[in-house]
Amino acid sequence: MTFQKNALAMTIAMSLTIGLTACNSDNDNDSSNAEAQNFNRIATFPVCLQLDDNCHVDDETAAEIVAASVDGNTLIYSNSPNESLGFVDISDPSSPMPIAELALGGEPTSVTVLNDYALVAINTSEDYVNVSGALIVVDIATRSEVARMDLGGQPDSIAASPSGDYVAVVIENERDEDFEPTDGAPVQLPAGGFIIIDTALSDPADWTRRNVDMTGLATLFPSDPEPEYVDINDDDMAVITLQENNHIVVVDLASGEVMNHFSAGTVDLVNIDTEEEDAALISLTSSASDVPREPDGVTWISNDHFVTADEGDLYGGSRGFTIFDKDGTVVYSSGNTLDHLAVKLGHYPDARSGNKGNEPENAEYAMFGDDEYLFVNSERSSLIFVYDVENPEMPELKQILPTAAGPEGVLAIPSRDLLIAASEVDERGDKLRSALNIYQLSEQAASYPTLQSADVDGLPIAWSALSGLAAHPTDANILYTVNDSYYQQNRIFTIDVSQTPATITASMKITDSDNVLASIAATAVDAALDDDDAARIETFDSADLAALINSDKTINIDPEGIAVASDGGFWVASEGAGTIGDEDRPLNSLNFIFKVSPTGAIQDVVTLGAELNAMQVRFGLEGITEHNGKLYAAVQRAWGDNDHPVIFIYDIESKESSHVFYPLDDAESQNGGWVGLSDITAMGDDQFLVLERDNQGGPDAAIKRIYSIDLSDVEAGDTINKTLEVDLMDTLAATGAMTFEKIEGLAVTASGEMYILNDNDGVKDNSGETQLLKVSTAN
Known part of the structure; x- marks a missing residue:
């Protein structure tokens, strides 16, 4: 069975495709x-x-x-x-x-x-x-x-x-x-x-x-x-x-x-x-x-x-x-x-x-x-x-x-x-x-x-700390990714997977060139909070908002998820900073979803709404995908008194939102830790793939998994069911490395090829290794 994006295969046999050539002295393919x-x-x-x-x-x-x-x-x-x-x-x-x-x-x-x-x-x-x-x-x-x-x-x-x-x-x-x-x-x-x-x-x-x-x-x-x-x-x-x-x-x-x-x-x-x-x-x-x-x-x-x-x-x-x-x-x-x-x-x-x-x-x-x-x-x-x-x-x-x-x-x-x-x-x-x-x-x-950047004007495109992953809707050779808050002046990167190694061919800064974030975000925050919620949130103010925008109109957010927008451009999910009620982790940013134009300019801003914003935990938005006029965004861990994290659902036209609950696996690592969501990608017909991982690496890693979920017959507030499709542990072991902690990117191309990607934390307390792995999914 070939894995097609419009019909989720119920079983997926994994094999790691390596076959990547070395850099030669001129850094060209050989x-x-x-x-x-x-x-x-x-x-x-x-x-x-x-x-x-x-x-x-x-x-x-x-x-x-x-x-x-x-x-x-x-x-x-x-x-x-x-x-x-x-x-x-x-x-x-x-x-x-x-x-x-x-x-x-x-x-x-x-x-x-x-x-x-x-x-x-x-x-x-x-x-x-x-x-x-x-x-x-x-x-x-x-x-x-x-x-x-x-x-x-x-x-x-x-x-x-x-x-x-x-x-x-x-x-x-x-x-x-x-x-x-x-x-x-x-x-x-x-x-x-x-x-x-x-x-x-x-x-x-x-x-x-x-x-x-x-x-x-x-x-x-x-x-x-x-x-x-x-x-x-x-x-x-x-x-x-x-x-x-x-x-x-x-x-x-x-x-x-x-x-x-x-x-x-x-x-x-x-x-x-x-x-x-x-x-x-x-x-x-x-x-x-x-x-x-x-x-x-x-x-x-x-x-x-x-x-x-x-x-x-x-x-x-x-x-x-x-x-x-x-x-x-x-x-x-x-x-x-x-x-x-x-x-x-x-x-x-x-x-x-x-x-x-x-x-x-x-x-x-x-x-x-x-x-x-x-x-x-x-x-x-x-x-x-x-x-x-x-x-x-x-x-x-x-x-x-x-x-x-x-x-x-x-x-x-x-x-x-x-x-x-x-x-x-x-x-x-x-x-x-x-x-x-x-x-x-x-x-x-x-x-x-497995991934390198091209040179522009004689210098390599700078990249690292990649998080979400998205596929071009028609060109099976193109993927998109973002770097997270380790870096300022956040960027969207274009990856050409037809080259070996896969190559970052372009880097586009996300900007607030039209002052959309500066003007709309404050309004959106006010609209998202009632008086009681505002008292609980306490610290997010105009100074925090200003810190997100640089003098050159580039922005400093925490991009964790990316999706290609059906009407052009991208959706970028930015994880919030801070936990309500935690003095050691004050609230510096809400979770935002940005609509970004094909040239990188912010066109619209979406928040999670009063109910969710009022219980924010620092483990916020991760993956995002668009399907049938709606956005589906995965929150990493449970907030407030909830037992499970949510998948946030936003109707692009009506601007109405809801959410369902996603049941995470229990932690299985010998070192304890937690389990959370990393990415989500739409497969058509209300079918989705979800990337779930623990926060452990090396010999302590236990959970790096891809699940399928069916949202065709669920109501707001439901706890959904999931089906295990891929356990990634053997795939990651095939690289010869110790298991990476942050498997954060998941995408399926127009031709049905699946890719996963890890975040290297900007080489801070990290080996810096990034693996963009193409996964064969044929029975």
């Missing part, structure tokens, strides 16, 4: 990628599985740096909050299994593997002045400590040489971020340093260490070097970044001599966003000159060239990566590229605009067959940028991969065609769990992104 090899995420392992079989724990965990056993079957990661070393079985990489965690008695800062041993650097410092640390040698097979070496300071990165003869450890002795020296220079001793451990002898008890002095090298704060990261090439040459000193040092491990050192230099950036507005606004109109690179992670890509991930620190963020030759010459600098790509994919963290933008954190190089790959982690955008670096002067973008929030460590395992990223952010309350992301290289099309 059909050849369908036959090329691509990395795709095949699993996400939440670290909390080490503590509980269902991750039903609030304990903070963190996978920060990850290594692998020589055979590539066991992952070993550092878990700083738990002061432990974790082990994960990836003999079947699509189904990673927890093994155990080993207590270390100190904070692990990094881990690497040498033969049968995992080598862990731990910080045991009392404070920032009384520093200490150790190298712990762990037998991987038995997961037991076999040796320990004092390091004399607080370590950070650690690396083993390809030859097996050396291990390098950077001693950062980081400064207290709150330390304020009297002379104004951010210097806090003791100084950091560099340690070479001679590991040619098979017994770790016989290993010895040598110290390399790092003071006096950098121009910035030469007395207080803070080495950050180290990598070693096939010539046993170590490259070390001194992030806060904006300096790079190359050391010959055999002799222990500093062979070269130089400033990491600065970059000039144009067309970036350096302002953090509230509500957010992505505006690629700023510039920054002479920004120090302040590199964090570093990786050799040959014996003559290395790459730095230029995170930035004291002096802002340089927002990219740089390829140097070993003599210090810059052969390539990415400039604003990573920020623009993050914007293009909806991953740009606007809340970090005044700091470091996408914030590149780490880099990894590996050869997979004959292909030379560079992987650059973006910590704040939760992306991995994948480049071909066969020509160091002209790296070619191959793919962009999504991760769980805050990727720190990155590891390539070419022998198994695997890539691993360790995401450290863990906050159960924000629906974030620290995780190991597992990708596999294969001859399959790239599955991410």
Whole structure:
């Protein structure tokens, strides 16, 4: 049975259509990628599985740096909050299994593997002045400590040489971020340093260490070097970044001599966003000159060239990566590229605009067959940028991969065609769990992104925090969506799903250019309230109304639902702000339905009426749809003393309204929470599809469902019946990600194709991943 919009199929078999090509270096579609090899995420392992079989724990965990056993079957990661070393079985990489965690008695800062041993650097410092640390040698097979070496300071990165003869450890002795020296220079001793451990002898008890002095090298704060990261090439040459000193040092491990050192230099950036507005606004109109690179992670890509991930620190963020030759010459600098790509994919963290933008954190190089790959982690955008670096002067973008929030460590395992990223952010309350992301290289099309934006005048269309979804009534290739209140100057976006990935081709601001909101909304509010209701509502006034309208006539509402209007333009459902009677959440806006012209101008304003307005709860309007001369708008949760939320029904011609009650599923999550409505779409003949979800994500998610409802024979005030059509949990799991909390968009095209969409919360306490999923609905 084919799912047609004019007749609701009673059963729907789900299958996820992936088949999406990667971005090439010119960000154009490349059909050849369908036959090329691509990395795709095949699993996400939440670290909390080490503590509980269902991750039903609030304990903070963190996978920060990850290594692998020589055979590539066991992952070993550092878990700083738990002061432990974790082990994960990836003999079947699509189904990673927890093994155990080993207590270390100190904070692990990094881990690497040498033969049968995992080598862990731990910080045991009392404070920032009384520093200490150790190298712990762990037998991987038995997961037991076999040796320990004092390091004399607080370590950070650690690396083993390809030859097996050396291990390098950077001693950062980081400064207290709150330390304020009297002379104004951010210097806090003791100084950091560099340690070479001679590991040619098979017994770790016989290993010895040598110290390399790092003071006096950098121009910035030469007395207080803070080495950050180290990598070693096939010539046993170590490259070390001194992030806060904006300096790079190359050391010959055999002799222990500093062979070269130089400033990491600065970059000039144009067309970036350096302002953090509230509500957010992505505006690629700023510039920054002479920004120090302040590199964090570093990786050799040959014996003559290395790459730095230029995170930035004291002096802002340089927002990219740089390829140097070993003599210090810059052969390539990415400039604003990573920020623009993050914007293009909806991953740009606007809340970090005044700091470091996408914030590149780490880099990894590996050869997979004959292909030379560079992987650059973006910590704040939760992306991995994948480049071909066969020509160091002209790296070619191959793919962009999504991760769980805050990727720190990155590891390539070419022998198994695997890539691993360790995401450290863990906050159960924000629906974030620290995780190991597992990708596999294969001859399959790239599955991410599923949505990106086109460029206009050389810059990507900025988008994120998408909520409702609507289909063009006749063109099966066009969808529409809106961004929610995370952003100001709200917009309607046009999506072309005939392209792969689906592409946002236009962005239209919603405006009050004709002063309709300014004049009609106040009248509509007055008309919607009687005297008693007005006393209860208390706080919504002209100042609140004025705050919805900017000086340029753009508006700041909370668009959660969108529908195409039968007479042209759109209907936009705006969720109200505030709960009546809750002093902590004062009423700042009612729930509004806006009629918007094809050019974005507000033409009319509708409220929910006195009865509903007088009991407003902050969980308000979500989805909206038009059918047979009426609007049907879903309120997310129950208001007042009602047992169920309502579906608000508004007759467009008579302007009369009513509502019916929708019975939500009971919460099923192990973490409790609530269940609410997200979207509604008309299917014809008074049949509708409704999207219902809980407010849980990751291992706690339980309810992401599509129900059908029949409103052909109901009266105002009835509690309606519903029929389960689709349980989306398996569909979402097929992306390889942890389950997204906010599945908020649902649309069915003119040809009967169903799409769902998640809201990424503007990359605030979120990985930023947006999945626009096309769902096959054939029996």
